[in-house]
Amino acid sequence: MAFIGLGKINTNLIPIVVGCVFCFLNRLLNQYEGTSLFKNVMLTNIFISFSDLFTIVPYIIFKVRSKKVYKHENKEITPDETQETKFEYLYEESYDIEDDVQGKGKFIVLIGLIFFVNYLIFVYIFALKTNTWIMYILFTSIFYYLFFKSKLYRHHYLSIVIILIIGLVIDFVEGNIQKDFTDNIKLILLSFLRVILLSLDYVLIKYTMEKKYASPYEIGFYNGLINLIIFIVGAVIDHYFYGRFDYKEYFDSFNGKELLVILGLMVTQFGIYMSLFIIDKKDTPCHIFIVFVFGQLAYYYNLTEISIVSIICLILILFFSLIFNEIIELNFCGLSQNTRKNIILRGDSEVVGSLLVKGGEDNYDTQKEAKEIELENSSISS
Numbered sequence: 001m002a003f004i005g006l007g008k009i010n011t012n013l014i015p016i017v018v019g020c021v022f023c024f025l026n027r028l029l030n031q032y033e034g035t036s037l038f039k040n041v042m043l044t045n046i047f048i049s050f051s052d053l054f055t056i057v058p059y060i061i062f063k064v065r066s067k068k069v070y071k072h073e074n075k076e077i078t079p080d081e082t083q084e085t086k087f088e089y090l091y092e093e094s095y096d097i098e099d100d101v102q103g104k105g106k107f108i109v110l111i112g113l114i115f116f117v118n119y120l121i122f123v124y125i126f127a128l129k130t131n132t133w134i135m136y137i138l139f140t141s142i143f144y145y146l147f148f149k150s151k152l153y154r155h156h157y158l159s160i161v162i163i164l165i166i167g168l169v170i171d172f173v174e175g176n177i178q179k180d181f182t183d184n185i186k187l188i189l190l191s192f193l194r195v196i197l198l199s200l201d202y203v204l205i206k207y208t209m210e211k212k213y214a215s216p217y218e219i220g221f222y223n224g225l226i227n228l229i230i231f232i233v234g235a236v237i238d239h240y241f242y243g244r245f246d247y248k249e250y251f252d253s254f255n256g257k258e259l260l261v262i263l264g265l266m267v268t269q270f271g272i273y274m275s276l277f278i279i280d281k282k283d284t285p286c287h288i289f290i291v292f293v294f295g296q297l298a299y300y301y302n303l304t305e306i307s308i309v310s311i312i313c314l315i316l317i318l319f320f321s322l323i324f325n326e327i328i329e330l331n332f333c334g335l336s337q338n339t340r341k342n343i344i345l346r347g348d349s350e351v352v353g354s355l356l357v358k359g360g361e362d363n364y365d366t367q368k369e370a371k372e373i374e375l376e377n378s379s380i381s382s
Contacts, residue, residue, distance in 0.1 A: 007326040015278040022271030023295030035261040040245045041123045042235040051266035052224025059217035104212040112226030114201040121194040129176040132191040134167030139199035159324035170313045202285035216277035293318045
């Protein structure tokens with residue numbers, strides 16, 4: 001038996017791969033020094049929020065398609081049957097509803113405000129080098145358990161511990177902890193708060209999609225709209241009363257190069273944004289961590305002895321993030337015993353055994369029961 005194997009592989013990997021590519025390109029662009037855009041954090045976030053609004057395109061397509069299919073499927077159905085079918089199809093992601101599910105709007109607004117606070121904190125901690133983002137996997141697991149009661153098993157705990165240890169190794173090798181904890185202890189605490197809010201936000205997004213029947217495109221559009229409005233108002237207030245950023249200087253020197261940087265920022269940011277929302281819907285908020293890790297590799301394009309060590313550490317973190325999310329399995333010490341794939345396989349065996357004991361009932365739907373077992377265990381992995 002191989003010590004390392006593949007877990008449950010399906011089309012859900014596509015948005016993860018796409019997100020990794022866009023995140024890597026976005027992180028490369030962030031290091032471009034030939035632009036003054038990134039020196040103006042307010043303008044940068046305005047362009048980012050504006051790019052998020054393009055989720056309106058798939059949202060409109062989704063709504064139109066849902067209405068057409070819904071009307072077709074509900075011909076000559078009684079009102080009671082219509083309501084029941086409506087919610088059934090919602091859960092299967094084939095349909096959407098016009099009626100506001102109780103509390104859905106409040107959750108969407110809350111998600112937008114948390115995103116804004118997260119962006120705002122980033123303005124103050126931009127100079128920090130310590131990799132506090134590593135803690136995302138820990139905090140997200142905690143929040144995901146609190147909201148969805150998902151269980152953690154040995155391969156989850158092992159992955160979290162090793163990821164955190166390797167993250168500390170990177171910071172010690174690069175001297176980040178020694179410097180930041182000496183000079184910027186308050187910013188370190190603020191950075192931890194940002195990671196906590198980011199983890200909470202993606203779990204809330206998952207909760208709103210699953211429990212309030214909101215589509216990822218709907219949440220994405222309104223989140224972008226909320227942040228765009230707040231950042232525009234903030235930029236106006238800053239321009240007239242505080243003057244922290246020089247907007248006039250930026251637009252006076254605006255040229256084709258700056259336009260390309262803006263377009264590159266918006267395209268890569270939209271790619272990340274849309275991918276993360278789909279990953280959150282199709283898998284779990286913890287799968288998003290894979291994208292963050294891969295994007296971090298872009299910061300080490302200049303190879304030195306220290307950066308090579310950091311790259312190796314990041315590759316190990318990526319490896320254990322794949323183990324945590326059961327894309328890769330460790331087939332020893334019982335570490336793969338409680339992965340979703342093996343739990344479902346055991347469930348299938350129990351179904352077959354039950355059928356053999358019963359003598360094989362003619363009307364027994366084996367595929368349906370197997371599907372129910374998979375749904376029942378789908379929340380086990382974070």
